[in-house]
Amino acid sequence: MEKSIEKIWKDAFLNEGELKVPAINNFYERKSMLVVDKLISRLGIEFKILFPLALMVFIINLVMGNGLVWSTLGVAPFVPWFFIAHAQIKSMKSVPANSNCLEYLLNVKTELKRIFRYNFRATIVLIFLTSFPTFLYTYIKQKGKTLGEIFGIDNFDANALWIFAAIPIALILAAILFKATHKLTNKNELNLYALIDDLKTLKKNNL
């Protein structure tokens, strides 16, 4: 061999600027699909979280001595939520993709915000619907007992009526937790917003 491999390489790439870079076909479309896919899969995870949550409510009811029937009823509000969550995933998937990339992402963003608002309200309502009858039933069933006696805590002589104070506390905590969790786990959403900003800039600069 006359030439070394180093020389062949160097001679061939003396002017790297002349390298023909392949066109990036639909680069932004592919990125958009990727971001939206991740958002949908995230919704899927949230949907699956409903199962352990329902189980937790069921166990709490059992621990409070509410019996099997009442514990099962306590889980009932989760049933429509399963369907709602399922419908939300479907609605995200059915955002029309035949529009241009920017329009598609803006539609996804609107849909996502609508889902977030809906879920926030639904969480609050669901917690109220689950906790109020539970506490009401506990209060009626255990009438005359102190809070300490209901929960098996010694020297806790508060009136059983105080059990209802747990409802607003739970609602406030749920609202804080919901927003905090969303802030901590909204990486995909931020990617979506960044992509929208990108496309807006590209459109503005006619690129």
Place this chain on the structure above:
Amino acid sequence: MSSDFYKQFILPYAGIIIKMCRAYSNTQEDFEDYYQEVCLQIWRSHQKFEERSEWSTWVYRVSLNVCLTLLKKDKKVKSTFNSKEIPNEVMEDIQAFDDEDLNLLYSAIKKLNEVDRAVILLYLEENSYQEIANITGTTSNNIGVRINRIKERLKKILDGKIN
């Protein structure tokens, strides 16, 4: 991500990405797919870049990973579709450039195993042994030995072709 992410962070390294994709793909169509996938993966993973290494090293590493992953996928598809060896005409379908010697070198490089291909490409791109070791996840001593062995092998393949 800034709007000119591609221009700013990918295009300056298009050279090595192209060279690497050429070394792992067998057809023009495959090559373009590999290139797009590498660019997409660089964008996808740039948030994980922690500046512990040079950006170029990161680009090399991502390119290599994508090429190896795609190659494995291709192999799977091909082995399910047809277990016979890929015919030579397909292997030669993608011509690197007008340079005949370079095309010969590329076809010789394609006869190496996946990791050796990456090592020799990075060596030809004048990366240090340490940099190559960082990218391929091995030691610089191992790289030194490996490069000598690969060069001998390439020389044999090229001599055979030329003669």
